Amino acid sequence: MAVKSRAVYVCNACGSRQPKWAGQCADCGAWNSLAEVAEARRPVLRGGYTGTSATRIETLAEVSPEERARIHSGIGELDRVLGGGLVAGSVVLLGGDPGIGKSTLLLQACAALATTLPVLYVSGEESPQQIGLRARRLGLTGGLAGDGIRLLAETCVERILEHAAAERPQIMVVDSIQTLFTEVLQSAPGSVSQVRDAAAQLVRFAKQQDTVVFLVGHVTKDGSLAGPRVLEHMVDTVLYFEGEHGGPFRIVRSMKNRFGAVNELGVFAMGEHGLREVKNPSAIFLSRHEHAVAGSVVMVTREGTRPLLVEVQALVDESPLANPRRVALGLDQTRLSMLLAVLHRHGGIGLFNQDVYVNVVGGVRITETAADLPLIMAVLSSYRDRPLPLELAVFGELGLSGEVRPVPNGAERLREAVKHGIRRAIVPQGNAPKDGVEGLEIVMVRTLSEALAAAS
Missing domain, CATH: 2.20.28 (Rubrerythrin, domain 2)
Structure with missing residues (x-):
């Protein structure tokens, strides 16, 4: 037919x-x-569905509540982002800019996993010789790692699944999903229909064979994953690689995770021999100045399950333009404009003729509202040219009526601040710990005016 x-x-x-x-x-x-x-157009079967199904309907009480042991990748920061390790049968989508280190990270993880598990690395962009050269540069070709990684250069998803069914790997990497095509469709590789159908076949294989599948995805100019957004809904975990190409640090952020916390961060340092884990990321995000600098303040943020200390910097300068600039790097620019309006309405300080630039040191992107109060403190410090103390940390959400709202896990943030030499903290009243924190002076504020008075 x-x-x-x-x-x-x-x-x-x-x-x-x-x-x-x-x-x-x-x-x-x-x-x-x-x-x-x-x-x-697929032919329509007349007379209803006549196939057989190997699945059966179960009641919720019949389902075993046992939690399966996770597979450790050998890279602690990657395991943290994944929620404690890999789950058998899960599909992980890793996106990021070209050349940021996606293939390097997965090749290092494969080398660690290949010592105990069968690993298949499928490349649609590079030949096995090119992968071998990278592995040799990273020092991954010796011992069990070099013998355990099986390489396949193929772009047809049907042939990939044939090889995978014969090899029966427990870990499979597909680099990248945009290069694959299925013979069922006539469109070019990378098109919406090809990406969706190829991913659907790989997801089905992962669930049936209990194989962990990594999919590498390209990103568009605006930083989102190329292809249909439905691809993110099909997989179990979505990870994004962040960081500047010229900078030494890379951040892996979990945007979706069915088996762990969302917005979890893994921090790596890029070197000659690949990516190296950063065990104490707060140390790299804090640039310790010899003397206090105007426009700089330390905030305690929380990404996933980890509290982090980062430095927020602000520069306020007289603007020659009719419409002053509002630039935010690592923060939401729309929220910056809103906070400046709150500062004028409830703090009595207007910056109508001033350019305002804010930046989070280290290239990390802050998405939570705990950055509201430190951002205002940094802006006001730069505007008045009055440095804030080096041993001061600030966090708190700022409402439109000028109130300072509490944020989750306040006590844990304060304990993390003490570990890094912080001696004074300005926090919301609702985050005040009952027994205090040893070695830390805690200033509790309820309104913006109280916070500004405490910082002066």
């Missing part, structure tokens, strides 16, 4: 299908995101 094809229009942002082209996707609202795809 001949299989007919038809032209449909698929959204690059959300993966929805449209019968005709339009300038805007009707489902997600993205502009100029519909692309024409030649899609094969």
Whole structure:
């Protein structure tokens, strides 16, 4: 029976299908995101479904509550981001800019896992010789690691699964998902339909064979994963590689994790021999000045299950423009504008003719609201040219009515601050520990005016 094809229009942002082209996707609202795809029509089976199924329906009481042991990757920071290790049958999507270290990290993890488990590394972008050269540069070719990693250069997902079924690996890396294609579709590799269908087959294989599958994904100009957003919903874990190419540090952030905490961070240092774990990331995010500097303050943030001390810097300067600049690196720029309005309304300080630049040292990106109060402190310190004490730490959420709201895990943040030499902390009233923290002076504030008075 001949299989007919038809032209449909698929959204690059959300993966929805449209019968005709339009300038805007009707489902997600993205502009100029519909692309024409030649899609094969599958023949319809008459008389209902006649196949057999190996699965069966169970009650919730019949399901065993036993938690399976996790597989340790040999890289502690990667295990932390994954929630304690790898889960058999899980699919992990790793995205990041080109050249940031995705393949290097996975190759190092494969080398550690290959000493005890069968590992298959599938590359659609590099030849086995190129992978071998990188492994030799990283010092991973000797011993059981070199013998345990099996390499396959292939882009057809059906042939990849044939080899995988024969090899039966417990760990499989696919680098990258955008290079794969399935013979069922006629579109080019990297298209929305190819990425979605290839990923669906790999996810099905992982669940059936209890194989851990790593998918490497490219990112677009705006930093999101290329391909349909439905790809992120299909996998169990989504990790993003962050960091500047010229900088020595790399950050792996968990954006989705069915088996662990979201927004967990893993910190690595890039060197000649690959990525090295950073056990104490607070030490690299804090640039210890010899003397107090205006516009700098230490904040205690929490990413996932780990409290971190980072330095927030601000520069306030008279603007020559009619519309002063508001620039935020590592923070939400829209929230910066809102906080400046709160500072004017409830602090009596207006920065209408001032350019305001804020930055988080080390390239880390802060997403939680605990950065509100330290950001205002840094801006005010730069505006008044009055340095804040070196041994001061600040955290707290700022409301539109000028109140300082508590943030989660306040006591744990304070204990982490003491470990790094902090002696005084300005925190919300709701985060005051009952028994205090030894060696730390805690100043509790309820409003913005009280916080500004405590910092002066």
